[in-house]
Amino acid sequence: MPLDIKICGLKTPEALGAALVGGATHFGFIFFDKSPRNITPDDAGRLRAAALGGAAAPTTEREVEALAVAVTVDAGDAFLDEIVHAVMPDMLQLHGKESPQRVAEVKARYDLPVMKAFSIAEAADLEKIEPYRGVADRFLFDAKPPKGAELPGGNGVPFDWRVLAGLEPSIDYMLSGGLNASNIAEALRRVAPPGIDISSGVESAPGEKDVGLIEDFFHAVRDAEA
Numbered sequence: 120m121p122l123d124i125k126i127c128g129l130k131t132p133e134a135l136g137a138a139l140v141g142g143a144t145h146f147g148f149i150f151f152d153k154s155p156r157n158i159t160p161d162d163a164g165r166l167r168a169a170a171l172g173g174a175a176a177p178t179t180e181r182e183v184e185a186l187a188v189a190v191t192v193d194a195g196d197a198f199l200d201e202i203v204h205a206v207m208p209d210m211l212q213l214h215g216k217e218s219p220q221r222v223a224e225v226k227a228r229y230d231l232p233v234m235k236a237f238s239i240a241e242a243a244d245l246e247k248i249e250p251y252r253g254v255a256d257r258f259l260f261d262a263k264p265p266k267g268a269e270l271p272g273g274n275g276v277p278f279d280w281r282v283l284a285g286l287e288p289s290i291d292y293m294l295s296g297g298l299n300a301s302n303i304a305e306a307l308r309r310v311a312p313p314g315i316d317i318s319s320g321v322e323s324a325p326g327e328k329d330v331g332l333i334e335d336f337f338h339a340v341r342d343a344e345a
């Protein structure tokens with residue numbers, strides 16, 4: 120199976136263009152006002168539209184097919200309505216404490232696939248996914264936020280990937296948390312995840328995506344795959 124690659128926290132056409140040219144299968148927008156990657160639904164909608172037909176327009180079929188992911192944290196219906204209306208995302212990523220019932224409700228309300236994020240530190244944390252199986256379409260395994268961190272994700276810290284060793288092979292997920300061009304080869308070798316997700320590792324400062332770092336990351340992924 121080809122590896123899914125999500126570049127998250129995009130705010131500029133340049134960064135989105137670099138992600139698409141590099142071969143991202145997913146691109147993420149963060150709708151969380153405490154995040155340095157926060158973007159308004161209207162701005163994300165414009166960026167997405169530009170990616171489909173403007174300055175950052177894709178030139179290959181693979182780029183056109185990349186999926187827009189809207190990332191929210193315990194968002195209510197009114198905010199989700201606004202995001203879905205403005206962005207027309209292909210997938211919703213729920214990165215808060217959403218219950219299985221809430222995930223099911225969101226899926227049904229928007230008729231969109233949902234990726235549910237979980238903070239992982241030890242093998243026991245994986246038990247939390249059980250009630251979400253058959254409800255969420257995909258999981259995202261991220262590190263637990265460091266003490267005092269304001270963000271549930273995007274903290275640039277990895278977790279111990281060995282805890283994924285016992286995971287059932289049928290579970291579809293993205294590996295996330297502190298990935299970068301230097302550690303992605305080891306992550307792919309050790310974990311062989313169906314997908315990977317990166318944000319801080321392609322930034323020059325919190326929330327500032329760097330086109331050069333995005334390119335370096337894709338080169339590292341392609342070298343590791345070769």
Ligand SMILES: O=C(O)c1ccccc1NCC(=O)[C@H](O)[C@H](O)COP(=O)(O)O
Pocket residue numbers: 127128147149151154155156190191192214261270271272273274275276295296297298316317318319320
């Ligand atoms: O990135 C954020 O600022 C963020 C804020 C609130 C909820 C989720 C957030 N990010 C979600 C992602 O999917 C990130 O890509 C993921 O946590 C990995 O981030 P990083 O460790 O920085 O690569």
